[in-house]
Amino acid sequence: MKRQTVLFCLSVAAGNLMNTANAADTEDWSSFQVKDRRSGYTYARVETRAIQDDDFDNPGYIWVENGAELWATQDGSKGKSCMDCHDDAAASMRSVGATYPVYLPQSKKLINIENRINQCRTAQMGASAWAWDTEPLLAMTAFIKNQSKGMAVSPQIDGPAAPFFEAGKAFYHQRRGQLDLACLHCHEMNHGRMLRAQRLSQGMSNGFPTYRLKWQTLGSLHRRFRGCNRQVRAIPYAAGADEYVNLELYLAWRARGLPVETPAVRN
Amino acid sequence: MAKPRVKISKKIKKAEPFEVKTLISHKMESGQRKNEETGENFPRKIINTFICKLDGEEVFRVKLYPAVSANPFLSFYVTAEKSGELEFIWIEDDGTETQYKKSFEVPA
Numbered sequence: 001m002k003r004q005t006v007l008f009c010l011s012v013a014a015g016n017l018m019n020t021a022n023a024a025d026t027e028d029w030s031s032f033q034v035k036d037r038r039s040g041y042t043y044a045r046v047e048t049r050a051i052q053d054d055d056f057d058n059p060g061y062i063w064v065e066n067g068a069e070l071w072a073t074q075d076g077s078k079g080k081s082c083m084d085c086h087d088d089a090a091a092s093m094r095s096v097g098a099t100y101p102v103y104l105p106q107s108k109k110l111i112n113i114e115n116r117i118n119q120c121r122t123a124q125m126g127a128s129a130w131a132w133d134t135e136p137l138l139a140m141t142a143f144i145k146n147q148s149k150g151m152a153v154s155p156q157i158d159g160p161a162a163p164f165f166e167a168g169k170a171f172y173h174q175r176r177g178q179l180d181l182a183c184l185h186c187h188e189m190n191h192g193r194m195l196r197a198q199r200l201s202q203g204m205s206n207g208f209p210t211y212r213l214k215w216q217t218l219g220s221l222h223r224r225f226r227g228c229n230r231q232v233r234a235i236p237y238a239a240g241a242d243e244y245v246n247l248e249l250y251l252a253w254r255a256r257g258l259p260v261e262t263p264a265v266r267n
Numbered sequence: 268m269a270k271p272r273v274k275i276s277k278k279i280k281k282a283e284p285f286e287v288k289t290l291i292s293h294k295m296e297s298g299q300r301k302n303e304e305t306g307e308n309f310p311r312k313i314i315n316t317f318i319c320k321l322d323g324e325e326v327f328r329v330k331l332y333p334a335v336s337a338n339p340f341l342s343f344y345v346t347a348e349k350s351g352e353l354e355f356i357w358i359e360d361d362g363t364e365t366q367y368k369k370s371f372e373v374p375a
Contacts, residue, residue, distance in 0.1 A: 056274045059338040062292040066270075216295075216337035 031150075034257035040210075040266055043192065043201040048213065052265035060142060060211035060263025063135075063218045067143020070136055076127025082140075085124065089147050097148030097260045101249050103160040110164040112245050113141050114220065132239035138218050142209045145262035153206050153260060155252040168250030171243055177234030183247075198267070203228075205251040207264025218263060221248060269293045269314070271367040273355060281373050284344035287319070291357055291365065297333035316358040317341060322351045349373050 032039040041049060051057050071089055074081045086092040101112040111119070117140050118129035130137035157165040172183045186195065187203030194200070208221040215223075222244045226236035237243050270292045276285040291314065298311025311333060319327040327343050345353065352370040359365075 056272065056288055056290065057340060059290060059292075059340070062270065062272075062290075062338065213336070 031259050034152075037204070037255065037258060038191075038202055039204050039206055039255075039258050039261065040201040041207065041261060041264065043199050044266055048265055048267050052261070058211065058263060058265055060209070060218055060265060063139040063142040063209070063211075064146045064263060066135070067139035067141075067146075070140055071143060076121065076125035078124070078126040080125045082120070085120075089144065093144045093147040095148055095151060097145030097262060098151040098153050099155055101164075101245055101252070102156065103164065105160070109242060110161060110245050110249055112248050113144055114222075114240065115245070117141065117144070133220050133223055138209055138220060141220065142218060142263050145209070145260060148260040149262060150259050152257050153252055153255045155249055155256070157249065157253050161249065164246045165249050165253065167243075168246035168248070171247045172250050177229065177232035179232040181232045183228070202254070203251065204255040204258055205248065206255045206258045207261035207266070209262060210264045210266050213265070213267045221251075269357060269359070269363075269365045271355065271357065271365055273353075273367055273369050275353065275369060275371045279347070279371060279373050281375075282346060282348055284346045285371075286342060287345055287353065288340070288342045289317075289319075289355055290338060290340045292338050293357075293359075295333075295335055295337045295339065299333065312360050314339060314357045314359050316356075318356040318358070319343070319345070320354040320356070321345060321347060323354070347371070347373055 027042070029038060029042045032041045041052065044052075051059075055061055068089075071082045074084075082089070096113065100116070101110045103109070104111045104116075107119075114132065114137055117137065121127040122129050130140075155161075175182045175185075183203060186200050191200045191202045205221055208224065209218045210224070211218050220239065222239035222241075225244050225247065226239060229236035272290045274288040276287070279285045293314055294312070295314065296309050296312040298308055298313075300309050301307070302309050313331060313333055313335065315331055317327075317329040317331065317339075318325060326345055329341060331339060350370070350372040352368055355367045355369075357365040
């Protein structure tokens with residue numbers, strides 16, 4: 001019974017939106033598209049894109065600016081700021097946003113930017129780790145990733161990162177939740193179509209942390225994962241979970257060649 | 268914490284309207300959102316008034332209501348005869364005022 005309802009919903013959604021998908025396909029998306037890979041930007045409405053296009057209008061820059069302040073702020077028992085070790089972020093953090101997550105030999109696993117920030121804070125600064133989706137962690141992540149804005153996403157998926165990439169890939173293709181859907185069912189097989197009022201994108205991660213109009217705030221990629229998992233009625237993992245970090249690498253590979261857009265604006 | 272940003276158009280001409288953009292970081296708590304722990308609504312705390320003054324004289328005023336989204340962005344036009352200073356004031360429900368000043372130049 002449940003399965004029938006789902007199929008019905010999906011077929012309605014599919015029928016609805018054929019024409020809008022086609023209209024968008026005729027546009028030239030220049031750098032927001034590499035072959036058949038399209039940034040979420042290309043699925044956003046023109047009004048939403050306009051907010052992102054202007055750095056002043058884009059509210060995500062509130063966090064980027066706060067992150068720049070935090071970068072220079074001393075914290076923790078060792079009285080150090082990020083800047084004391086890393087100097088100018090424009091130079092030292094360039095390309096970080098385009099290449100993370102990366103394999104870290106010390107912890108023998110994949111880490112993303114948020115993990116890396118907290119590792120620095122606890123090990124180098126003697127400060128406490130910031131909790132996920134709190135203002136300072138969002139601000140710092142957005143600030144660091146913003147230093148790579150416009151650079152092509154180019155993660156390393158071979159070598160020690162390979163098993164984590166495979167795990168992320170498996171996660172992406174794994175059906176889950178009461179609706180029994182995997183990531184690919186929406187983001188590979190039905191992008192461009194409507195899921196109720198939402199236009200499905202290819203689920204590219206190049207703009208995160210993203211200012212989502214629905215959230216009225218900047219949000220992390222893991223917050224988005226949790227929302228997606230909940231929507232297929234699965235129990236989400238905790239933000240920061242290894243499963244999500246692995247998935248992050250697979251998504252970065254899917255978005256390879258697309259520009260880092262942080263902070264992007266989406267509905 | 269409210270943190271204002273202001274951008275004044277660079278293409279200013281004497282006695283012709285020019286664009287002023289303002290954006291302030293603010294949660295705009297509507298008063299209608301429920302605190303799941305206590306069962307009570309979070310108390311309303313929004314910016315309810317925005318004022319722009321040109322050299323001390325009020326030129327623009329807005330009343331804002333709970334339906335306005337977080338981080339309110341306002342853009343409007345101002346006309347000036349000569350160079351001057353714009354003063355921006357955001358007033359919250361509890362009376363807190365955030366002020367910001369920015370001067371501009373009108374080419375002769």
